[in-house]
Amino acid sequence: MIVCKFGGTSVASAEQIKKVASIVESNPARKIVVVSAPGKRTPDDIKVTDLLIDLADAALMDGAVTEKLAAVMARYRAIAEGLHLGEEICQIIQADLEERLQADASNVELYVDAIKASGEDNNAKLIAAYFTSIGMPARYVSPREGLIVNELPERTYALPEAYTQLAALAKTDEIIVFPGFFGYSASGVLRTFDRGGSDITGSILSAAVRADMYENFTDVDCVFSANPKVVNCPVEIKEITYREMRELSYAGFSVFHDEALMPVFKVGVPVNIKNTNNPSAAGTKIVSKRATTGRPVTGISADSGFSILYVSKYLMNREVGFGRKLLQILEDENISYEHTPSGLDDISVIMRSTQLSDEIEARILRRVKEELYADDVEFRHGFSMIVIVGEGMRHNTGLAARAASAISKTGANIEMINQGSSEVSLVFGVMQKYENQILQALYAEFFATVTA
Numbered sequence: 117m118i119v120c121k122f123g124g125t126s127v128a129s130a131e132q133i134k135k136v137a138s139i140v141e142s143n144p145a146r147k148i149v150v151v152s153a154p155g156k157r158t159p160d161d162i163k164v165t166d167l168l169i170d171l172a173d174a175a176l177m178d179g180a181v182t183e184k185l186a187a188v189m190a191r192y193r194a195i196a197e198g199l200h201l202g203e204e205i206c207q208i209i210q211a212d213l214e215e216r217l218q219a220d221a222s223n224v225e226l227y228v229d230a231i232k233a234s235g236e237d238n239n240a241k242l243i244a245a246y247f248t249s250i251g252m253p254a255r256y257v258s259p260r261e262g263l264i265v266n267e268l269p270e271r272t273y274a275l276p277e278a279y280t281q282l283a284a285l286a287k288t289d290e291i292i293v294f295p296g297f298f299g300y301s302a303s304g305v306l307r308t309f310d311r312g313g314s315d316i317t318g319s320i321l322s323a324a325v326r327a328d329m330y331e332n333f334t335d336v337d338c339v340f341s342a343n344p345k346v347v348n349c350p351v352e353i354k355e356i357t358y359r360e361m362r363e364l365s366y367a368g369f370s371v372f373h374d375e376a377l378m379p380v381f382k383v384g385v386p387v388n389i390k391n392t393n394n395p396s397a398a399g400t401k402i403v404s405k406r407a408t409t410g411r412p413v414t415g416i417s418a419d420s421g422f423s424i425l426y427v428s429k430y431l432m433n434r435e436v437g438f439g440r441k442l443l444q445i446l447e448d449e450n451i452s453y454e455h456t457p458s459g460l461d462d463i464s465v466i467m468r469s470t471q472l473s474d475e476i477e478a479r480i481l482r483r484v485k486e487e488l489y490a491d492d493v494e495f496r497h498g499f500s501m502i503v504i505v506g507e508g509m510r511h512n513t514g515l516a517a518r519a520a521s522a523i524s525k526t527g528a529n530i531e532m533i534n535q536g537s538s539e540v541s542l543v544f545g546v547m548q549k550y551e552n553q554i555l556q557a558l559y560a561e562f563f564a565t566v567t568a
């Protein structure tokens with residue numbers, strides 16, 4: 117059995133959904149189809165998920181939702197008309213949205229989640245109706261039927277019992293169309309995953325039914341060794357390990373969500389990233405072990421939006437528990453961190469800037485000074501992380517020096533270097549404004565002179 121997930125661009129219009137149907141029909145093993153909400157039809161289009169977030173915000177602010185609701189409905193109506201589905205499905209979707217808008221809004225996060233999730237939920241109903249209408253018997257299955265997630269306040273993840281319950285979907289004659297991006301807690305509360313989280317749903321289902329393959333359909337032929345929007349014609353990656361992909365998708369390889377790797381990795385289901393617009397291309401396989409390519413570096417990614425908390429204190433290295441107390445202060449603010457490079461008398465904690473605000477920063481700075489008696493403490497903002505990844509890096513000396521030299525030629529200062537203990541990645545912290553230049557320079561250093 118194959119579980120296939122179609123991303124927002126693959127289900128953005130009637131034309132795209134027709135391609136999805138012919139891909140599913142062409143292989144009878146494709147029995148479970150996970151769908152996103154309609155995404156962008158052109159680069160400057162707006163994803164339905166973003167329209168829905170706007171709609172929820174309007175409902176919470178002043179209740180003036182008419183225009184925003186019409187914008188969402190226009191997207192579904194255009195799709196339904198293009199697929200000759202008639203008015204009934206539009207009425208179902210409109211009624212569903214109105215019901216969600218009327219729901220209790222005392223918990224804002226859950227209220228917004230329910231409206232956001234309607235994007236995938238209604239699209240799954242529509243696509244199941246379309247498949248059936250063209251002679252491909254299909255059934256919409258709600259995440260209520262087993263995708264059990266944790267309760268608030270932690271971020272959303274699937275509970276172990278979800279895998280047991282969803283395993284039952286393996287026995288199906290019809291094609292199952294399952295909405296991505298959300299699940300229900302044991303108490304019946306709808307919760308969404310992070311943005312891009314339909315990849316996670318596909319991975320959970322693939323692991324639950326022990327699929328032979330998890331196919332993730334998107335709008336590029338494969339995963340490239342660098343973001344194709346920044347590097348001109350980057351090398352195509354034919355095979356990549358779970359570990360390499362995890363490191364790359366953490367920082368910038370937006371083609372596959374980093375949280376989507378663990379469920380399939382645990383049970384060894386291979387992933388194939390493929391293109392809805394060119395399904396005969398082989399795509400990229402994510403596997404446990406891959407053949408060597410003769411090249412130490414598999415990919416280079418970059419992501420912006422990082423802040424650094426810099427703390428210095430003389431003799432910090434002799435003070436038992438300093439690191440723990442510092443991280444406890446961050447935990448009290450519900451902040452996760454990415455890296456903690458340190459010296460004898462100083463430590464830097466690198467985190468995503470979206471978790472910070474002026475008040476949070478002020479509280480942290482005050483506590484670090486008053487409770488840890490730090491000599492110096494400050495926040496620095498506007499950093500990017502550049503990540504060089506490759507299973508072959510372990511056996512390759514001088515790689516860090518080559519990377520550092522390539523970066524220095526751009527004029528950028530390296531603010532932080534971190535080599536993961538697994539030695540498959542090397543991370544450089546740099547000022548955000550140099551990000552693209554550095555990515556291009558590193559690509560030239562490690563790929564431009566070598567053929568695939």
Ligand SMILES: Nc1ncnc2c1ncn2[C@@H]1O[C@H](COP(=O)(O)OP(=O)(O)O)[C@@H](O)[C@H]1O
Nearest residue numbers: 123124125334335336339340342343369370371
């Ligand atoms: N290294 C990379 N290889 C391929 N695509 C990448 C890479 N880095 C970023 N991308 C971007 O990821 C996009 C696909 O991911 P996404 O927008 O989530 O698609 P979908 O709508 O299918 O979920 C591509 O259009 C491409 O611009």
Ligand SMILES: N[C@@H](CC(=O)OP(=O)(O)O)C(=O)O
Nearest residue numbers: 123124152165311312313314
């Ligand atoms: N629609 C959601 C979930 C998702 O996975 O979408 P996409 O497949 O378009 O990345 C989002 O925009 O975040």
